[in-house]
Amino acid sequence: MTDDPGGVPADPSADPLAARAARLASSTLANALDDAGLHHHVIATIKAVSPGMRFAGPAVTVRERAGDYGAFTSEDFKIGAILEAAGPGDVIVVELGGAACSTWGGMASLAAKVKGVAGLLVDGGVRDLEEMIAFDFPVFARHLVPTTGRRRLKVEAIGESIEVDGVAVAPGDIIVADGSGAVCLPRADAEQIVARAEALQRDDEAAVAEIQKGLSFAEAMKKFTRI
Numbered sequence: 001m002t003d004d005p006g007g008v009p010a011d012p013s014a015d016p017l018a019a020r021a022a023r024l025a026s027s028t029l030a031n032a033l034d035d036a037g038l039h040h041h042v043i044a045t046i047k048a049v050s051p052g053m054r055f056a057g058p059a060v061t062v063r064e065r066a067g068d069y070g071a072f073t074s075e076d077f078k079i080g081a082i083l084e085a086a087g088p089g090d091v092i093v094v095e096l097g098g099a100a101c102s103t104w105g106g107m108a109s110l111a112a113k114v115k116g117v118a119g120l121l122v123d124g125g126v127r128d129l130e131e132m133i134a135f136d137f138p139v140f141a142r143h144l145v146p147t148t149g150r151r152r153l154k155v156e157a158i159g160e161s162i163e164v165d166g167v168a169v170a171p172g173d174i175i176v177a178d179g180s181g182a183v184c185l186p187r188a189d190a191e192q193i194v195a196r197a198e199a200l201q202r203d204d205e206a207a208v209a210e211i212q213k214g215l216s217f218a219e220a221m222k223k224f225t226r227i
Helices: 016-021 028-036 077-087 106-115 131-134 189-210 219-222
Strands: 055-066 091-102 117-124 139-144 153-158 161-166 168-171 174-178 183-184
Touching: 016 055, 016 174, 028 174, 028 183, 028 189, 055 077, 055 161, 055 168, 077 106, 077 153, 091 153, 091 161, 091 174, 117 161, 117 168, 117 174, 117 219, 131 183, 168 183, 174 189, 183 189, 189 219
Parallel strands: 055 091, 091 117, 117 139
Antiparallel strands: 055 153, 055 174, 161 168, 174 183
């Protein structure tokens, strides 16, 4: 199904496959993942921190570890290094084990926006929602919390395979996130998944046109079996 016919606006700096994926809704891609036997690549419980946020792009992966306040130093909180690793069109994806402290805030959002980073997805906390909205930087996270990650978080690895919400994410996998949620397209399978989703989207568009002409929804579901 497509719950937003336009999909995510494609970033011209993104790689061609990511740009194609950006035009597709996460729900359409989830159907294509089902068809490919890859339903476990849906990131089910991490959502946009504000309605309307969306992105698509290749993953820059980060693994962090959380502890009590004072467990780590300010130098361990290497958000600058994360931003250096990400380029225009990239999506920063952070494994944080669901920790309820903030790995990201308003100033990092501004720096990422200026650099052309497509968005952030973190299995943990972020803060400064109003600044994220003001800077127009899309963020998906498990928690919105005021608690700083400084001296609570340590960046352990950048550019290695990680796990987010139970989903394996490798560097370069394509992440698409919108109002319904997020999906991870493994790079090796992404061409097949995107092509299938594009076909499903064409069916959705045809169904919309016929419903607008008077076809009942019951008949549409019979004719278009994946809407």
